[in-house]
Amino acid sequence: MKVIAFTNKKGGVGKTTTALATAAYLGQSGFSVLAVDMDPQMNFSLASGADLEQAGTFEFLKGEPIENCLQQCPKYKILAANRGLSRADKEFDQFGREHLLETALGPVKGYDYVILDTAPAMNVLTLNALTVADAVVICCQTDAFSLEGLDDIVENVNLAKKYYNPNLSIAGILLTRYNVRTKISEQAMDEFWDKAKDYGTRVFATPIRENVAIKESQMRKIDIFSYNATCNASEDYAAFTKELFTIVEGGKKKWPENSPKPSSKDTPRISIPRQPRKRTTARRR
Numbered sequence: 001m002k003v004i005a006f007t008n009k010k011g012g013v014g015k016t017t018t019a020l021a022t023a024a025y026l027g028q029s030g031f032s033v034l035a036v037d038m039d040p041q042m043n044f045s046l047a048s049g050a051d052l053e054q055a056g057t058f059e060f061l062k063g064e065p066i067e068n069c070l071q072q073c074p075k076y077k078i079l080a081a082n083r084g085l086s087r088a089d090k091e092f093d094q095f096g097r098e099h100l101l102e103t104a105l106g107p108v109k110g111y112d113y114v115i116l117d118t119a120p121a122m123n124v125l126t127l128n129a130l131t132v133a134d135a136v137v138i139c140c141q142t143d144a145f146s147l148e149g150l151d152d153i154v155e156n157v158n159l160a161k162k163y164y165n166p167n168l169s170i171a172g173i174l175l176t177r178y179n180v181r182t183k184i185s186e187q188a189m190d191e192f193w194d195k196a197k198d199y200g201t202r203v204f205a206t207p208i209r210e211n212v213a214i215k216e217s218q219m220r221k222i223d224i225f226s227y228n229a230t231c232n233a234s235e236d237y238a239a240f241t242k243e244l245f246t247i248v249e250g251g252k253k254k255w256p257e258n259s260p261k262p263s264s265k266d267t268p269r270i271s272i273p274r275q276p277r278k279r280t281t282a283r284r285r
């Protein structure tokens with residue numbers, strides 16, 4: 001079982017979007033995936049169509065057995081965030097608070113991958129994620145501010161590694177919301193690579209292109225591959241997930257070539273009535 005965390009202290013850089021796509025793609029490729037929403041903003045859980053009134057991450061961290069906290073999504077199981085999770089900083093004030101997730105996951109068996117979506121903060125929940133993760137993916141938007149913020153994130157990851165989790169490694173930096181048409185994106189790619197080399201890591205080969213299908217799929221609570229398997233974002237996230245798989249598995253395992261394709265049964269567990277569309281222009285994907 002490999003645990004992968006998606007992190008950045010900045011919000012809006014594609015952590016949740018990437019965690020959703022990775023969980024879905026691994027799931028539809030035949031792997032058994034547990035997603036844990038570690039962000040009190042609950043975006044991962046919302047986009048997964050989870051019931052936010054049920055027991056989830058918060059109760060699991062408090063010691064509740066996993067089977068009482070799990071929900072089934074089409075392609076993965078989820079420990080959803082609920083309102084309790086926003087109390088985590090106050091609630092979890094005991095010694096050893098960094099190890100709650102590690103302890104809770106200890107007896108959990110039967111998953112190939114655990115996907116952790118984290119909050120845009122180095123709070124107790126993020127620290128719990130870094131304490132148990134094998135690999136961390138740093139999601140970055142392709143701009144100067146993200147580049148500047150990198151030192152700080154990497155320092156935090158290195159501190160987590162030093163004090164809590166010697167196993168932790170940075171799988172790489174993923175560029176999100178990439179605009180292929182601008183020169184700036186190209187230049188930024190080079191600068192991110194320079195930084196990545198300094199940190200002893202890499203920039204993932206496939207940047208994730210800006211694509212309106214991402215927002216549409218999240219509004220409809222459908223994963224990007226079921227929403228539109230051939231859009232740019234699906235292509236990019238599929239390539240990214242395979243690269244991540246190779247890195248996390250140290251090149252020892254082969255990607256399952258005959259992985260089952262998503263079927264029409266892959267609809268969200270909870271269906272939300274569609275809002276009438278006001279726009280008259282054709283949708284771009």
Ligand SMILES: Nc1ncnc2c1ncn2[C@@H]1O[C@H](COP(=O)(O)OP(=O)(O)O)[C@@H](O)[C@H]1O
Nearest residue numbers: 011012013014015016017177209210211214215
């Ligand atoms: N590749 C993309 N193309 C278009 N919109 C995107 C893309 N990636 C993320 N977004 C949108 O950007 C916003 C922030 O992304 P999100 O994954 O929630 O970031 P974070 O979890 O880091 O705060 C969301 O509204 C999401 O739908």
Ligand SMILES: [Mg+2]
Nearest residue numbers: 015016039043
């Ligand atoms: Mg998020």
